[in-house]
Amino acid sequence: MVYVTRTEHFNAAHKLYNPGWTREKNEEVFGRCANENWHGHNFELDVTIKGTPDPDTGFVYDVKKLSIIIHEHVIEKLDHKNLNLDVDFMKGKMCSIENLVIAIWNQLVPHLPAGVILHSLRLRETPKIFTEYFGD
């Protein structure tokens, strides 16, 4: 079994804000991240698949093709967007990187070809903060 990772990037705005709470409560819990006019990040997404190298190609799966799938179904929906306002699969969810990494997993899995097994996602918000999700 070999693990193969493709890294992609997107730049987006968001805020951490619970509409069911008062502004004071949001500021108390989320601090500067609750700024009502948004802030933003350069996000980095590591997509790791696992499998046995094909004897003819030596590939677990062609990472160029994997990149095209990630772009079409994830990056194009997130890049240069407002994660709270512009992204259909984040509607109604708190816009944390915990929720975003789960949503990206659910967005990606149905579009992977048969036999391509997603092992993990790593979503980096800043050089010091990232989340990982293994689908369970």
Add this chain to the structure above:
Amino acid sequence: MAEKVAVYRKENFNAAHRLHNPAWDEATNDRVFGKCNNPNYHGHNYELIVKLIGEPNPETGYVFDLKLLSDLVKENIIDRFDHKNLNEDTAEFKNLNPTAENIVIVIYRVLRNKIDPKFELKLRLYETERNFVEYPAG
């Protein structure tokens, strides 16, 4: 005769922005600025590298105490821009397009006023790992 040394301090701020020229119509803004024109904004992790050139002080050995430089940058730049919307939340970009070029010039003007003119000041601003600007140029 003392020799000149360059010292650097790196700081970060995370902000939202959009590139938009209000004097242009929507189609022109879209053609020139593309995805960066999204009316709902997007954002970046900006990285600012502040470079000071000067002679080491004979008593301290420092060109400039980097802790003091960090405090100066935090108070005057990071507190102003971090977790902000550059277009909406900052006076500097109310009427100025917040491109990396314009941001670095704004930062330079603020810091230049706070740092003794005997130090040469140069800035590098990363908007992404792959896009960055320097001011003054050369």
